[in-house]
Amino acid sequence: MRFPIRFIIPFLVIATFQTLGAVPDTLEVGKKYASIKQALATAAPGDVIKVFPGVYFENEVIIDKPCTLLGVGYPILDAGLKNDAIIIRADSVSIIGLHIRNVATNYVRDLAAIHVEEARHFNIQDNKLENTFFGIYLQKSRDGRVAGNSIIGQAVVEASSGNAIHLWYCKNVEVSNNEARHHRDGIYLEFSDSIRIVRNVSQDNLRYGLHFMFSNYNDYFENTFQSNGAGVAVMFSAHIVMKRNRFIDNWGSASYGILLKEIKDGIISNNLFQGNTIGIYGESSDRMTISQNDFTENGYALRILGSCRDNIITENNFIDNTFDVGTNATRQYNQYTRNYWSEYTGYDLDKNGLGDVPYRPVKLFSFVVEKVPQAIVLLRSLFVDLMNFTEKVTPVFTPQDLFDDQPLMKPHPHDQYSTSS
Template sequence: MKISRKFTFCFVLLGSLLLFPVPAKALNGHEITVGPTGMFHDINSAIVHASPGDTIKLQKGVYQERLTINKPLNLIGEEGVVIDGGGQENIILVDNSQNVAISRLSLRNSGGSAVTPYAGIKLVNSKAVNISRITMSSVEYGVYLDTSNHCKLDNIVVTGKKELMPEDRGDGLGFWNSSYNQVANSHISYVRDGALFVFSPFNQVVSNRFDFLRYGLHYMYSNNNTFNRNIFSDSVAGATPMYSKNMVFTHNIFAHMPGERAYGILLKDCEQSTFTDNLILESNVGVQFDHAIGNEIKNNLIINCGVGFQVLGNSTANLFTGNSLRDNIVQVATDYGALPNTWTEDGKGNYWSDYVGYDFLDRGIGERPYASINYLAQAIFNQPVLQLFADSPGLQAVARGLQLFPLWNFPSITDENPLMHPPAIEAEWSPWLKNPISFPEILIFDLITITVLALGIWLIWMSRRRRCAVVKG
């Protein structure tokens, strides 16, 4: 009986091993070192000899080579590892592979091509690739995903080719027909566009910084993507979503887009998307809506822009509520015959820093509607040179008089329930917001303005008096 039980146990154990083999990683997860004292002196040889699931560790040094990975591998560098692509093609190409991890590397000198996007790291038809703690410099593209899904990019620093004009550079991150990817904690600068999305839905971009670019985010035909807690600054435009829907932008910062054709956000043919709790400041246009339909714009702060919201007449069915528009030259610009949008929800509108009203019932809601007509702002919008004198007492008095006694009819919007007090700002916004000018500073500025104007008038009067004296003499 005992022999029979032992035989049965051994038979079951053997059958289990045959039916449920140990995963390949456990069998082949060897460690291979590359470097002066390693098993191999070059990385490509290590990749060729590695089995799926192996880990290749790079010792400190500069490696002059370009890599192709086509099997599951872990490529990890010690501190001080540099891979130099020699200015040709991709530095690392992951081709038709999955379960690849690349981390702790410094990459430099990828190739450049007007036709083929060469990158520091390029993924083609790959899946579940994790890239982390990578620094790149002098690359055309940083990381480029071509038909690659379920990948994670974390702590990537990309600095482009500063010597080139922005339009001649590649992009920091590129996504072509790639979905369900995540980008986090990365910094992209001095490339053409920080991140380019084309036909790439269901991606998440969280806690990244994009600056000194053409567009922080260049975006087309990509639905259902989420952008949360990113910083876009010092570029021609922060984000330019086009021909897309069901996007979510929350808790982002768009700052310092001062050019004549600069935008914090430019929405072109975008539908059914949500923009909430974002900070947009010091841009020529805060947000432009061009054929934007059915979007929700809630609880955003738009401050110190040339135009807060520029709503073109072909944009409709958008909801604006809980937003704070403060100290923009033009709070809202729109067209004659503009299609309808909604500026209040559940009795709550938006805060307008130039609203002149009262709150008898102490509800925090103005008793009279806000109308976006501002004659001085409209004049500055048409003649930007007048912005130099926007704070002068004379022009302010004229603008206030025209607001009380209107003489012309400009296109405008109406907020039936304007907020009397600005909503609280988020803590992380504080470093970006300048301290408001105090009353003594305003008084001093006004006195200086009046003095300069008076001095100019006196000089003109004295000049004309001298001319009259010369003529009489």
């Protein structure tokens, strides 16, 4: 009987690897080894450390060789409110399926459940983190992945709480399908480039759902930022792309769907902004494309200050917002065109789907409020309605050049944001 050569090749390959000692060993914690540290001490690079169910009271578990820490049935690693739980200092480390809890609050050191220090090719996946000061803290690391983790904190006061996912000087990391709740910031990035933030849920955090500064070329797709203390704030970054995200119910006196400060050359499209005090707040942000978003039931849909230039706002739907656009400037340099405004009352005689009369989204009242904030107490007063109406008929005070020259008669039918998760 002859074996076909194809059959033999895999065996040959395996045999070669075995002789080279490259097939990883599996070390079993909870069976042969009593603690993860013990197993780590004997592990060779590339080994798999399987952790079986149980509660392991360990902290400062330092992983300094490439290996995989694999939890079976969510074993609990309890840091006993002392130090970091796990510190990764080697490349190609995976941590999968652990339940890490009780990392101490520290005002000097940023203690975290999983601390990645200057590592590459890490994979942190499907872990449950509970009451950890910082959740996953990536520091000067790159080419890794943080996926499917559930990070639930117990933050009460901003000053004594940490961030769920924290990236500092990182590059080329994928952060996906995580759930971040009850921390200070849900997802925090500083000096981190080429990061992909996809399908995460960041909810009920004390401060920001998403917060980044000095982080360029990042993509944010299909995330949900909901009911965070101050919404989302992003600053001093360029070339960011935000698509199909949901910014929901960020309601409070200092709360924003997104606050953009010094954000340049970005794209914000196909997002949903619903029930936020301010949908998008723009300050010194230039050359942004804001298109095909839905703004519904916000206090202000857009609040674009006079320091913003050359932004294009097009094909968005503005529905039932208290104010569609607020601005503090009488001149403006942004382009509003082909949006749908639910308050538009014009007509379309030639039936081309575009209103024949331009729509002016800045009401006189919102302009007055910019000048004298106290005037907001007259919100919904009959006088204010009359005032807005007269100004609409003959605009005198509101920015002359802020108008949508081709308002859509019907909502723009665009791709919907992700409704899953």
